[in-house]
Amino acid sequence: MWGWSGIQEQPPGSHPDGDSACTGGPESKLPATSSLQSLFDEAGRLDLAGLRKVVAERGTDASERRVTWKFLFGVYPAGSTAEERRRLDQQLATRYRSMRSAWRRQFPSAGRMKVQSDLELSLAIETYEAQQGAEADEGGGGVGPGRRLTQLPPRPQHSQWVQSLSQPQFLATLRDIDADVPRTDRHRSFFQRQGLVKLLYLREILITFVAFHQDIGYCQGMNDFASRFLQTLDSEFDAFWCFATCMRRWAPSLSAQGVARRIQTTEELLQRVDPELYHHIARTSEEKLLFCLGWLLLRFQRELGHEDAARVMELGALEGDPAELAPGILSPPGREGEEGLAPRLATVSFEVLLCVALLIQHRRELLQHQHVHDFFLFAHRLQGKLALDALQRADGPL
Template sequence: MWRDPGTSADSFYEVRPDCTDVPITKFRIKAGKTLSVRKWQAAFTPEGYLDIGRVLGRIQRGGIHPLIRSEVWEFLLGCFDPKSTFDEREQIRHQRRAQYAALKEVCRQMFPIIGSGRYITAPVITEDGDPTNDPIVLLEANLDEGPDSLTQENGISRSSVCVKEVDKKIIQWKLTLHQIGLDVVRTDRTLVFYEKKENLSKLWDILSIYAWFDTDVGYCQGMSDLCSPMIILLEDEADAFWCFERLMRKMRGNFRCTERSVGVETQLTNLATITQVIDPKLHQHLETLGGGDYLFAVRMLMVLFRREFSFGDSLYLWEMMWALEYDPDLFAIYEEPHSVAERPEGSKVKPKSISQCGKFERENMKNGAKNSDAPLPISVFLVASVLKDRSARLLTEARGLDDVVKILTDITGSLDAKKACNEAIKLHKKYLKKAKKA
């Protein structure tokens, strides 16, 4: 019997005609498996309460239809509480848009290119706070026509851009603006969406504003890869910002750096531990090659496989991951002054319903994970599953770290997102079982 293989998702994320070597998206919209518009709408009560458990399984099996992806992601990332009504969510959205507008205005006052439809790719300030007066900056800001030229559209003057700064916080922020611009122009350039300068500018604005909003992390390379899908999926800039901000709450530990360590090192250590448990022979081989620190896996963890998958498949992978590790306490954790891990000793935690949790989270609960514990993210098990899948090649062909990197680079475009998630779940179960016996 002939079966409909499903509709490709590539038509929703158009690739430039001249980019002929881009991996084709394997994700297919399949009736009965992919979360459809109808099934999504049917999961809400008339008041707007969402039965999140009802949709998690379908997302895990077949992803989300692109037409509703942005709406579903806001729930998966904890922007909205499933136990809220339509009216309550509308009120929250209105408040957040106002908050973003205020944030953007603060940044615009410090550097008027914010919100102007332009972006900067050259340094605007020195570490001492002096303006660089870089001709590229002046050109990008349309201020190269004279000493006091004023752009007609928004009143940006040379004197308002080239300002001497003494505040260390502002200096630090301004030092990142050109790096954000350099990364923005390299992000997802195979997509037709970024042929429009206003979309590049929107990405630059959000990342620049986030760097001011979260000064503890600021901006690091890789964040543009995480933010780009939000810009494409969510039409309103403020909504895209808050979706990105929620994703960064999950990811910011990877980007947080101190004088002694880089945040992602914790996950690399966890990856080494997992590999040692599930494939000790491979772990030993990698250590012999000098790769026991697993630095070759940094990119996969930092940008969640954006480089290993096509654009459409990376979105499919992300939503399956978030559905698998979904925690119904997510919204409450984000909105409360203390996270679960930071709650004062003796404070009560309402038990969560296992039916409202993702499959990965349920396994953590069944294996005795406590509220004070920080369970390993599914992304670490995804990388472990890729290493295990390439174990034979790594053991026989890798004679140095360059070989390890080459073998892992060769996976680009060949991975199957659903298979990778399923393998990650199996490894997670295996690891928890072995770790419990240890």
Template structure:
């Protein structure tokens, strides 16, 4: 049973079928096959961004037709063989208007910076970067080495007392290690300690670089796909760093506040506007703060979808949210959390450079930076479960139970369509 040429896409002598199975790119451990959500996404010729289409989108000197790329991603995602390269543009690592030479220069500078940070971490912790990672405490709260039951302690350089930043960093390393061990454990990729150590190194360096927030549980779920997609560790780090520009405020927390509460508040406003009856019911169940949606927003539905489907969801969301000023805004400010543009500054001819979701926001004049598409995805899920929530939910435990049933049963493409419908409905409600 062969495939007709019309159902095949060729790149460098390789073909992929119109409905190619993609799990083979990210193999699942045999004993875990029945424990993971089923993958629904398939690469489709004519819809999915293929290697051939991707290469054709560049001019001879390297300028990228981002509008064409966005259209294709929004229709059918990205083929696995080019995911990493495309994500770098979607997340603002590179400017589509740059040349090959300019991007190579930026990449080289970033790799050198990553090496410098890694060498600094190695000075503080000699075992850093050796393919090993830590899961148990190595220092006390006041910076003294911790001895294990055998009387041994981790060898730390004797260059004087540690400052508070160094102490805080070292205190957080075991938690990163514990989370790494739990990350995507169903994937064959993480069977090797070297690959787990790669993830640990990237997260540990990010923890050092982000002095304000550092590492927080959940970041491992965001970082893991990037570590897998990029062979070069430094490139994985920078892709993750750019992703965190969008997400890091969700991870900011104090004893009385979690950053994600800002998005939860926006979610509450959306549901109140489009489905006041459901919002009132949730409030009566003491669920008006929508805390049951924290996980979905913090790790972008990683637990609700298969590994492949989660990546498809992310890349389509990022394409729909794309702002052509993202690279410039990130370069201008280390602390930028999103790219902004005054609606008045955008000419009609420029709108095609924006993603579908961002374009609708600009046309409506609505520029609330907290309103990521992920919030409307959650709102879409709640809308779909409206009848059951109203009829069956007698307490928050019931709400959690009903929502937990979406794991493995949610189609990412349909969920995105529903999110856009909710977005349109909300913008209409805001106008009235």
């Protein structure tokens, strides 16, 4: 991550995004009614181990996530005070606007999304651009998503970084983003209540990310994660920084090699806990559990409703650093060679466990399938229809 020296702060009391849903300044404190207040000391320092324990046992409330997620996904330092987080929010907002301005200056044609035969989204683009113009004319302290920034030029290293992008590479990535954004859960009330304008916020987040993370780039599915952050945090800049830190951690699992490892782990776990079901699937299809690819790749973001999907994201945030996890979340690693599968199962990811639990819950139906296409149709039919509480009742607490 970039250093924080020399960053111009915005006036206190103005929210970095200027979003009507996010007024009242940076959210560095929990709501007054939050049950997590006891995890903070007088200066606002968080007991991170305590938060992780709460997340593992019951999850956090929707009203708490604008703060807790920035700890869980590594935006807020664990030992930060409330005042330090307030200043950091301001710094990150200014940094994001500078980064966003940099790629717009370098690739001005990318600033406007081009759509065909999509009247609803075309109207959203017009509304979005009208908002930009109004906010630019006001010249106030708050800066809304997509505002034309004339008073804050990009920092030199930002311009140099974006200039290192080849135009063909950038435009190819832009085409992928513009193909994915219009079909990113636009049916959700979060996107509908402003006439799809927030889909344009999502686009800004994704383009800014790929412009400054050329080593990671963009792949299909990132829009689903960014969308979840945007809806949960209801702030363009908060969503960007949580998404960016999350992708730096999860990028290896999104690679072809990473996905292959998770599928293999899922197959080995299913073979251990339900040999009959595993062998039936293996006999029916040479591809075995390839029909579970979307679940594992996107951590069930398309199958679950918003609250359940957010819960899975929270649990995913606990993975990757066992030293900081609450006791009992991950088993201690076994010795190489003991029980064959034990070392891998010791640190199996939550979406793998959820995948196996789901297969076992539907085992009777799956055992009736006699063609590979039946399994893929089964997976497709679950989109938007999966509920975690149903799995809880069938297989115990998640």
